[in-house]
Structures are given as structure tokens and as C-alpha cells.
Amino acid sequence: MRYRVLLIDDEPSSLEGLQLWIDWESLGFEICGTGSNGLEGLKLMKQLRPDLVITDVNMPLMNGLEMVAAWRREAPEEIRFAVLSGYSEFEYAQTAIRYGIHHYLLKPIFPEEAAEELREIHQELEQDRHRLLLNQIAASQEAVVRIKALLHHKPEGQQDLELPSGLPEGVTSWNVLLLQTVRELYAGLRGRAAVLIAGQPAMYAIDLEAGSLAVVFGYGCQPMESAENLLAPLLQDAGMPLFMAVGAPCTSPLYLSDSYRTAKEALMHFFYQTEPSGLMRYRETQARPFSYHYDHIRLLDAVLAAVNTLDLAGFRQAVMSAAGSFREQYVAPEVVKKLVIHIMYRMVELIPDSSEARRSILTGGSDTAGITHTMLSLTRLVELLSACGEACIDLLIQAQHEGAQGIVQEINHYIGAHYRESLTIQKLAEIFYLHPVYLGQLLRKKNGIHFNEQLHSLRIEEAVALLRQNAMKLSEIAEQVGYANYGQFLKQFEKKMGMGPGQYRNAKF
16 A cells, blocks of 8 residues: 655655655555655644654744644654754654654665655554554454344334444434345345445444345434445346335434334335336335225135136136235235245145145245245246246146046946936036046046946946836836936936837837
């Protein structure tokens, strides 16, 4: 690092020699100004704020040591001094040491000797800078720890709380700016944010939960750079999804928990946004509060009914209708997320317990952990719900097809034993725990005929056998084979045999 040097001497030739004979740049210095006496030197030090002052001792108006003494009374540690003197002036050495001056440049100046002394001074300045930097870091970290505690603490009174030490003066208001990105990009976001706010006197970066950073900042009567303005370049990075939210200002760090809470509330409004990045301010969102009431039973019934009936189009319509309803009613994101997680688990429960795919979904395939993340939007949430539901419908269809062959044999056996009873597809569905629509389709596919046609065929076959015995009335035969209505029996018999039951009996016997 290059340090600034102020030269004070009442002899113009001496000043010129100092500037020309010493290679200041190679030694890590640059000359920022020159003066001719102690009074002028004090004025220049206030204006230029040099790191090192090289001053002659004997000068008019105010000598060099008097100048050093006057400066030390105002700012004892801000500037290092070196005395420029001749051999005859060593009687001032004791006084110089008392003022903390340990470096001398002898007249006449020899560049090699001066360079050696200046290298030593440069090393001391580097040590001072490093020590100051460590102290600043330590003080800043201590302040960050205290401020982070204040973010999560709601003060009921100020008597048990203390302000973090080292806070800058002139700050009349404080606020919190939250930055939220995905977990894997957080380290890069943290580093870039730290660079952008570096050196700001009232700005502190605080790590929160995964992917979330809080920047606590203050401002007051003196102009201070806004955290929004400083961090705005982060939003221009198209490759980084980033939500930024500003809370409500407070008058003291003791009330930063209110700013933090309102910043989090503002952050929640990104749930209904379609853009992956942006800035929300609490003052702009507080006029539109979230709704915490929603008819979840209606939604749950619509979605589960569609999955139960393997109605993919109906399921998609139910999900889209729910998304529109969420937006219209502006339902709180946490309510929507909890409801969606509940629906996803209920859909997965419809899959047979023995299904390996069900176990896979329950152990992470449904991505329910990611649903609670702040970056998740309603659009993405609907995609997750749709993917889960469609996967469940596919698995249900697959599971039913896998067990279809065995179940059809059982159903046919049951129909053969009970066709004389009042048997319907609905009753069969209840007995075998299948949806009636699916059951009807399954029987037609495996048997080649509809259930009703199969039922009537069995009944008419038995009726034919009974007619051949010629021992029962036609009405008794109809009732015996399962027809409570003789007209229905007659209709089905004629359809099957091409003639009525009486004609069939007379024709055969």
C-alpha cells in the first residue's frame, strides 16, 4: 500500500531536495503536500490527512515540535511523525521522544540513509494498518453478533438491553434489507454483497438460515448511501434468482426485530410473483394483507376424486382452479404450502402399500422439503403438485394393470356364484375395492363383453336349462334366475335366443 507524506520545512531548497532525491514511489509513499512552518503544517494536516509528516525543527511562527505537540492534543494516534534536523539540533531529541517521535532524517539528506529510515517507517505504518484492520474486524464482528441477537429479540423494555458498541454517530433510523437466493448460490451472493457494502459506516451483513442474508443499515441527517442502491447491481445478474425485501424503519437498533419481521412479511409477497428476482418494500405491500382462511375441504375433495377415478384431465383442472383461487383470495403462502403438502401425502396414500414407487415418493420423491423454501413461487408449487398427482395416477394405473389378471378371475367367479342376486357394477366395485368405471373397463377388456351382457348371458343360460326341465312356470323361472321383473326377463330372453321363453319351450318339447 502507498502512504501519503506531508513535508514541512521553511527552506525551499530542503523541500526541493526531499522531493527530488528520494524515490518515494518505490518506497511505498506519495507526497501529498508541502508547508513552510508549524502553523501552516497544522492546517495542511487537517485538510490532507497524511499518514506521515516529515518536519524540520527550527521554523518561524511555530517550530516542528510545537506543531507535533499541538496535533497530539487533538488526534494522538492518527499521524506518524519524523523529524528533519541537523547534528547541532540533537538537543531536541529528548523532547521529540516524549512526543512519540522515533525517526530522524539528518541534514544534509543522503538518499540511501533516508530510504533506509523510510522503509522502517513504511513497515510500522503497515503494522498499524493491519492492527487497525483487525480491531475493526473484531469490533464489527462483535456488533454483528449483538445486532443478530436484536433481530430475533422483541424488547418489552430497554432496561435489560444494551446498544452494540462501535455504532456510527449521526444515525437516526435503522432498517433491514433481506436477500434470499437458493442454497447453492448463497456463497457467491454473500461475497458480492460484502464487496458492495465494504467501508460503509452503518451497514452490517448478517448470515441467517440457508440462502438468506440480512443487511442491517442506518441512515440519518447526514447523507448515507442506501443499502437498496448499493445492492441493486445484484438484481442485474440474470443467472442468480434473488429476492430482496426492505422492512419498516425503526428509530433504534433495539427495535430491529420489528424491521426484520416486516422485511420477512414483504419477502412473502414474492410467492405470487412470476419473475425470479426483484425488490419488495414493506410500505408497498402492507396495504394488501394475506388471507388465512381457505375452503381446503372443497379443494381436497376435487383433487382426490380425480386421482381416485384416474381422471388426469379432471385432476389438472382441479389444480388450476385451486391456483386461480389462491391468487384471487391472496391466501398466505404458508397456508397454501401446508395445504399442498397435505394433499400430496393424501394422494400418495392412495397407492397400494406394497408399491415400491409409493415408498420412493414418501421418502423424497414428492420434494415436500423444498416446498417450505422462501424462494418457491405459486407457479413452481403448482408444478410440484401437478407432477406428484400425475405420478400417482400413473402408478395407480400401473398397479391396477399388474393385478388385473388375477382380480378378473376372482370377479368372474363371484359373478358366476351370485348372478341370481341383484348384482350391479357398483356393488362389485365395493366388494373388490375398485372404482366402478375402472372395474367396468377392466371386465370388458378381459372378458370381451360388458358386465351387463355377461350377467344377462348367465341368467338366460340357466333359464334355458330350467325350460328344458318343463317343471316351472315362466314367471318362476324369471325370478329363479335373478329377474324381479318378468318383462325384463322376456326382453333379454328374446334378445339372446331369438324367441320368447314360451316359444322356446314349445319348440323343444
